[in-house]
């Protein structure tokens with residue numbers, strides 16, 4: 460595997476290297492438990508996602524979808540095994556390097572959007588640019604932002620509005636803009652359509668597929684009707700067959716209640 464040394468490569472050299480990768484995600488012998496005493500929530504022998512593939516990930520509540528997404532983002536550390544993104548094994552990176560790698564290469568659209576309510580739309584999106592440590596000029600960054608807003612059909616005056624003053628549909632599109640502003644190689648989208656009716660869901664999906672055409676995408680949903688938008692469907696029961704028993708766990712009831 461090709462280990463990219465973040466400290467020695469320039470931004471453009473790094474981008475060139477990453478564009479050569481053919482495998483976006485490689486998971487091997489991955490196990491994860493939340494505590495030492497508990498059985499693994501995730502147990503995946505092998506899983507590969509090619510660069511540019513758009514994958515639909517499904518599974519019942521409690522089957523470990525969000526846990527797997529957090530492992531892919533590097534916000535959770537495997538109990539055993541490894542994950543390589545763009546042929547870069549996470550285990551070879553320090554926590555700090557992993558944070559930088561995530562900020563530069565992974566865009567995430569969360570279920571609840573996770574915008575900072577008291578910041579403006581521009582500030583919310585620019586925070587993602589700041590954390591990625593991008594060295595682009597302000598002019599280039601502004602142009603990229605306006606281009607994204609245009610594609611997402613958001614008027615430019617929205618940039619100055621506070622995030623909590625936007626409609627749900629606008630917040631959703633701002634969340635996509637924030638996830639895509641650093642031109643990430645991997646886009647992770649967690650259940651963003653659960654609150655939408657069929658028409659709104661279809662227009663959201665067309666927009667997302669358009670703006671994320673160049674990225675690898677992992678999209679999580681319970682809604683099997685969404686499957687047709689994707690190149691491949693992976694279910695948690697196929698990926699992690701030995702952890703099916705966890706689905707019956709009573710713990711999940713508590714989490715669902717907390718979210719309600």
Ligand SMILES: Nc1ncnc2c1ncn2[C@@H]1O[C@H](COP(=O)(O)OP(=O)(O)OP(=O)(O)O)[C@@H](O)[C@H]1O
Nearest residue numbers: 493500519520521522523524525526705708710711
């Ligand atoms: N922080 C945590 N500590 C301990 N157990 C957890 C934690 N987060 C999740 N779990 C457990 O891990 C299992 C998988 O949870 P996870 O949220 O990954 O499932 P999910 O498939 O994303 O569910 P949903 O579709 O309802 O969001 C559940 O049994 C849950 O109780």
